[in-house]
Amino acid sequence: MLSVVFSRPDRWRFFRKHTFLEIEQIGINSLPIVALMSAFMGAVIALQTASSMESPLLPDYTVGFITQSSTILEFSPTIISLILAGKVGSNVASEIGTKRVTEQIDALEIMGVNSLNFLVLPKITAALVFFPVLVIFSMALSMFGGWLALLVSNLTTTEIYILGIRSFFNPFHITYALTKTLVFGFLIVSISSFYGYYVKGGSLDVGKASTQAVVSSSVAILIANFILTQLMLLS
Amino acid sequence: MIEVKSLSKSFNGQKVLFEIDHVFEEGKVNLIIGQSGQGKSVLAKCIVGLYEADAGQILFDKRNFSDMDRSERSHIRQEIGMLFQGAALFDSMTVEQNITFPLQMFTNMTKAEIQARADFCLDRVNLAGRNKLMPSECSGGMQKRVGIARAISMNPRYLFCDEPNSGLDPKTSIVIDKLIQDITQEYKITTVVITHDMNSVMEIGDHILFIHQGKKWWEGDSHSIINASNPEIESFVYASSFMKEIRTQLQKKAL
Numbered sequence: 001m002l003s004v005v006f007s008r009p010d011r012w013r014f015f016r017k018h019t020f021l022e023i024e025q026i027g028i029n030s031l032p033i034v035a036l037m038s039a040f041m042g043a044v045i046a047l048q049t050a051s052s053m054e055s056p057l058l059p060d061y062t063v064g065f066i067t068q069s070s071t072i073l074e075f076s077p078t079i080i081s082l083i084l085a086g087k088v089g090s091n092v093a094s095e096i097g098t099k100r101v102t103e104q105i106d107a108l109e110i111m112g113v114n115s116l117n118f119l120v121l122p123k124i125t126a127a128l129v130f131f132p133v134l135v136i137f138s139m140a141l142s143m144f145g146g147w148l149a150l151l152v153s154n155l156t157t158t159e160i161y162i163l164g165i166r167s168f169f170n171p172f173h174i175t176y177a178l179t180k181t182l183v184f185g186f187l188i189v190s191i192s193s194f195y196g197y198y199v200k201g202g203s204l205d206v207g208k209a210s211t212q213a214v215v216s217s218s219v220a221i222l223i224a225n226f227i228l229t230q231l232m233l234l235s
Numbered sequence: 236m237i238e239v240k241s242l243s244k245s246f247n248g249q250k251v252l253f254e255i256d257h258v259f260e261e262g263k264v265n266l267i268i269g270q271s272g273q274g275k276s277v278l279a280k281c282i283v284g285l286y287e288a289d290a291g292q293i294l295f296d297k298r299n300f301s302d303m304d305r306s307e308r309s310h311i312r313q314e315i316g317m318l319f320q321g322a323a324l325f326d327s328m329t330v331e332q333n334i335t336f337p338l339q340m341f342t343n344m345t346k347a348e349i350q351a352r353a354d355f356c357l358d359r360v361n362l363a364g365r366n367k368l369m370p371s372e373c374s375g376g377m378q379k380r381v382g383i384a385r386a387i388s389m390n391p392r393y394l395f396c397d398e399p400n401s402g403l404d405p406k407t408s409i410v411i412d413k414l415i416q417d418i419t420q421e422y423k424i425t426t427v428v429i430t431h432d433m434n435s436v437m438e439i440g441d442h443i444l445f446i447h448q449g450k451k452w453w454e455g456d457s458h459s460i461i462n463a464s465n466p467e468i469e470s471f472v473y474a475s476s477f478m479k480e481i482r483t484q485l486q487k488k489a490l
Contacts, residue, residue, distance in 0.1 A: 010341075011339070011340055013339075014339070102323060103320070103323035104323050104325055107317065107323040109284075110283055110395075111336075111337045112311075112341065114309075
């Protein structure tokens with residue numbers, strides 16, 4: 001399947017147009033849910049960390065440091081990708097699946113269009129281009145949410161929180177997070193496209209394929225997360 | 236002309252087509268008829284390459300489609316127009332975009348030429364001025380006509396219609412049948428229609444292939460099918476009480 005997906009598009013003009021449409025569909029339209037999740041999760045991480053800080057030996061900036069490292073290492077790339085697997089994965093599988101059961105894919109094939117390439121490549125490209133943007137946006141909002149929660153609760157000051165965020169900052173963690181995001185984005189779109197493209201039957205089967213796509217994408221993300229962490233952080 | 240030679244197809248070990256040999260003639264409406272589940276659609280889908288045949292050859296004007304790779308097949312497919320059972324219009328595109336899609340994809344025509352071609356095709360199926368409608372805003376008959384307009388937009392040499400009258404009222408069915416017949420004769424194309432509608436058989440059946448249990452059972456034209464003595468064909472043709480009544484009247488007249 002992938003070798004057909006990654007063949008040269010029949011018309012670059014169509015490919016560009018569809019890629020921008022997909023960036024809007026699966027990327028920009030996901031901004032509200034990513035923003036909401038990130039701000040609240042960042043706030044909760046900061047509050048939970050602050051509530052656990054009982055030892056006087058721990059410096060005050062620890063809350064900021066833990067919020068920063070949790071967000072960059074795990075929350076933004078992995079949890080946001082799991083959320084996107086639900087939103088984007090079901091959308092992709094049901095869209096392609098509906099085209100399959102209504103014979104629109106057969107119509108493309110009859111015309112001589114490489115339907116896999118035409119339908120799937122713009123989605124994969126859009127995910128690879130825009131998912132990192134979403135994750136960086138999520139990181140910023142999560143740390144902002146943490147700051148706001150601590151400030152409102154009067155648990156720390158802005159200076160100490162920023163000191164914590166900057167402490168022990170390792171730029172490689174950003175590379176690690178973005179690498180994970182790219183892999184997760186590819187997995188979400190390709191797995192969901194597979195389930196949609198090869199669906200057989202009617203609308204009920206499209207619904208089942210959509211559910212399977214979300215479950216399989218989520219499991220694949222968890223496994224890939226484990227493997228990438230082993231490879232990038234521990235080796 | 237499309238030639239099918241010893242075409243066989245099975246699914247999961249169950250054979251659905253048994254060594255079909257047939258010639259679909261140019262400039263004629265060639266019908267594939269038979270009861271549901273006998274292999275009509277599978278045969279058509281094998282011919283256009285949506286299903287890969289297990290054995291046999293398919294020749295489009297002597298060009299062996301069966302031995303071609305994906306890119307070679309793509310060239311032949313640009314000469315094929317197909318009307319699907321449910322029209323299969325692209326639901327995110329307008330009527331006009333559906334028609335212009337293959338032109339934009341495979342030709343180097345200018346915008347003005349593409350627009351003119353879309354208007355011509357819509358006019359040809361009596362839908363002039365409906366360019367901006369979405370498929371969801373069209374009735375079943377309109378969707379079928381847009382499907383025909385899209386199928387003829389590339390000036391095809393071969394036209395396939397999968398049950399073009401399913402879900403349509405008798406009057407609209409006649410309009411669609413007439414349109415298919417006119418287009419076939421006007422452009423001298425090879426048209427293959429899959430149907431089990433006896434009205435279509437009698438109205439437009441220039442050359443008929445009857446499929447039964449995955450085998451070529453009978454071939455002929457709309458006049459000879461009425462008098463065919465084969466019991467399977469009789470039970471198909473005279474399945475409705477209306478057709479039985481016609482047969483009784485004809486027999487009375489003959490006496």
